[in-house]
Amino acid sequence: MGKAGTQEKTRTRRHANRLPAEKRISDILAAARQVFTERGYDDALISEIAERAGVVEGSIYRFFTNKRDLLVKVVEIWYEQMLEEDRAQFAAVKGTWNQIRFVVLQHLYSIRREPGLSRLVFQKLRSEPNYRETRLFQLNQSYTHRIIDIVRAAVASGEFRPDVSAGLVRDLIFGGVEHRTWAFLRNEGDFDPVALADDLANMIYRALAVADRVAPDQAELIARRLEDVADRLERVAAREAKA
Incomplete structure (x- = not known):
């Protein structure tokens, strides 16, 4: 030197x-x-x-301590930032459908903004044997728990059916988001955050809402969105059948 x-x-x-x-x-x-x-x-x-x-x-x-410890701290700070940002915005969101859509859309935006960190969480940290014992797991529980709170409130008010499992709804939403964005995270595709948030919010709300609590205009909107989703799924299935 x-x-x-x-x-x-x-x-x-x-x-x-x-x-x-x-x-x-x-x-x-x-x-x-x-x-x-x-x-x-x-x-x-x-x-x-x-x-x-x-x-x-x-x-x-x-x-x-080491490189893994450094990665964990980076991801923990990322979750803390998202929780703080979402908390301030969520307070202004009214209505069950809007609240579900907000949570889904914010999650999709986080994946869009930080695909590298998202991959590390999905592939590296979440698959580790002691993941459920970590602070990161606790932060993720806080991050996803808002859906549970929304669903429980809707059940308590009579807007959703009384037999709804809030935990299962949370798993369906976040599992569905992960599945639908996986091609993007592999650099093999893309997704539209707004359209996907609308689709998921519509399907979840339609499946859980007590029939007479759905406003006619909202029911029509939901029906149209479900038809759009069905059409897209049929096109995807047709393309895969030809492949």
């Missing part, structure tokens, strides 16, 4: 040492989010994260 390179590394080390710990942690997490999003987990290098954060590599291990 030349003299110039050595001097540069020395300046970087001194600069990093002068930074408050909170600032260094924040810079490391921001850099890690970029690298994990761009490279995935396996190809992400601690050395590149350190370089982007403007710290020496050893600084990362002062605050994080």
